[in-house]
Amino acid sequence: MTSILQTLSCADNYDPESLHVDRARELILDLLSPVAGHEQVFVRQALDRVLAGDVISPIDVPSHDNSAMDGWALRCGDLAATGETRLKNIGTAFAGRAFDGAMNAGEAVRIMTGAVLPPEADCVVVQEVARVEGDAVIIPPGQRSGQNLRRAGEDLQAGRAAITAGKKLRPAEIGIIASLGVAELAVRRRVRVALFSTGDELCSIGTPLAPGAVYDSNRYTLWGMLTRLGCDVIDMGVIRDEPAALEAAFREAAACADAIITSGGVSVGEADFIKQLMTRLGEVAFWKIAMKPGRPMAFGRIQPDGADRPGAWLFGLPGNPVAVMVTFYQFVRPAILKLAGVDPVPPFPDFPARCVEAMKKGRGRTEFQRGILFRENAEWCVRPTGAQGSGVLRSMSEADCFIVLEAGRDNVSAGDTVRVQLMNGLV
Ligand code: AMP
Ligand code: MG
Numbered sequence: 001m002t003s004i005l006q007t008l009s010c011a012d013n014y015d016p017e018s019l020h021v022d023r024a025r026e027l028i029l030d031l032l033s034p035v036a037g038h039e040q041v042f043v044r045q046a047l048d049r050v051l052a053g054d055v056i057s058p059i060d061v062p063s064h065d066n067s068a069m070d071g072w073a074l075r076c077g078d079l080a081a082t083g084e085t086r087l088k089n090i091g092t093a094f095a096g097r098a099f100d101g102a103m104n105a106g107e108a109v110r111i112m113t114g115a116v117l118p119p120e121a122d123c124v125v126v127q128e129v130a131r132v133e134g135d136a137v138i139i140p141p142g143q144r145s146g147q148n149l150r151r152a153g154e155d156l157q158a159g160r161a162a163i164t165a166g167k168k169l170r171p172a173e174i175g176i177i178a179s180l181g182v183a184e185l186a187v188r189r190r191v192r193v194a195l196f197s198t199g200d201e202l203c204s205i206g207t208p209l210a211p212g213a214v215y216d217s218n219r220y221t222l223w224g225m226l227t228r229l230g231c232d233v234i235d236m237g238v239i240r241d242e243p244a245a246l247e248a249a250f251r252e253a254a255a256c257a258d259a260i261i262t263s264g265g266v267s268v269g270e271a272d273f274i275k276q277l278m279t280r281l282g283e284v285a286f287w288k289i290a291m292k293p294g295r296p297m298a299f300g301r302i303q304p305d306g307a308d309r310p311g312a313w314l315f316g317l318p319g320n321p322v323a324v325m326v327t328f329y330q331f332v333r334p335a336i337l338k339l340a341g342v343d344p345v346p347p348f349p350d351f352p353a354r355c356v357e358a359m360k361k362g363r364g365r366t367e368f369q370r371g372i373l374f375r376e377n378a379e380w381c382v383r384p385t386g387a388q389g390s391g392v393l394r395s396m397s398e399a400d401c402f403i404v405l406e407a408g409r410d411n412v413s414a415g416d417t418v419r420v421q422l423m424n425g426l427v
């Protein structure tokens with residue numbers, strides 16, 4: 001097996017001392033592949049799961065030519081080129097109850113939306129333009145063959161893939177699967193993620209706060225984001241900055257999870273033994289990503305029992321609560337989607353917006369400010385959410401987007417166009 005570090009060091013633009021955000025994301029996605037294993041579930045349980053194999057349509061949808069409107073089924077060839085045509089009304093076709101007679105020249109069938117088209121008819125004229133006179137219907141000129149029809153197989157054809165493997169199943173796909181009459185399907189198994197926080201200053205919720213301590217919030221935001229992404233989360237609690245405890249935690253996590261997420265312990269000046277430990281238990285690259293917040297990050301694999309044992313991917317996130325969330329959105333989210341088998345992994349939705357406040361910005365790294373979008377004069381505008389410190393979690397709570405200030409950019413003046421990434425609903 002090729003070493004991860006070897007692969008990374010051979011990659012173009014690989015500088016672990018100053019890695020561009022997009023490059024880091026690409027490197028991670030290139031190394032990961034979907035976890036193996038799937039399970040059979042009923043259609044409702046498949047919501048938000050990832051389809052394991054193509055769903056092949058057993059039928060044409062619709063299964064018969066039918067009317068798209070309430071109106072009159074007829075043969076266009078019976079109509080006069082100019083002026084009205086009088087046709088004989090010979091019966092009605094309802095949705096689910098076809099007209100069972102034959103339709104001869106000069107005749108029309110009253111037809112409802114979704115009803116089977118009589119085989120002799122080739123168009124439907126909407127009821128609003130026709131006029132009923134006794135047992136006849138008067139049709140104006142200007143009708144076209146094929147109008148107001150839904151052809152058999154127009155949506156989906158029997159034998160073809162209706163939905164392809166790798167699709168994350170949303171309500172639209174759940175409906176399509178039901179429209180085929182399929183009751184059960186195979187979805188990929190959930191990604192198992194173990195997480196723990198590191199730091200001697202961390203205090204668990206529900207206990208009194210000791211002087212100088214902070215409550216451990218990262219484990220809760222991470223749990224929330226991972227749960228939203230459909231992962232099985234294994235919460236391992238707070239681990240002290242102490243080698244034996246950390247080693248035991250890494251070993252336990254690697255034995256049961258596909259990925260391990262830690263927070264804290266990767267910044268410069270933090271106990272170097274964490275780095276030594278991670279490196280001893282696997283192959284880990286320490287990245288200084290050219291971004292703010294979230295500069296230090298570790299990525300690699302923890303394989304305490306040797307490189308030929310499965311082990312788990314490691315994402316060693318910084319400790320600051322906002323940095324945790326920003327690095328999660330930028331790197332962990334796409335990685336989890338890749339592991340989950342989502343194909344293709346969708347890019348972050350982004351678009352330009354007018355920034356209504358000035359912002360300070362240093363050159364050389366990408367900054368992710370937290371912003372609030374609003375509409376003004378038919379234009380998307382954005383304003384930052386007040387204090388932007390990497391410990392101010394409220395800035396994430398108030399935000400619905402990231403304002404992305406590219407590495408090469410400096411200060412932003414009020415009225416400048418900026419790029420925003422929509423984060424609402426993504427995790
Ligand atoms: P570190 O990256 O470990 O140096 O932590 C940076 C900052 O984030 C420090 O102020 C920590 O107290 C804070 N921090 C680290 N871990 C957590 C956590 N799990 N919950 C809340 N704050 C944290
Ligand atoms: Mg720490």
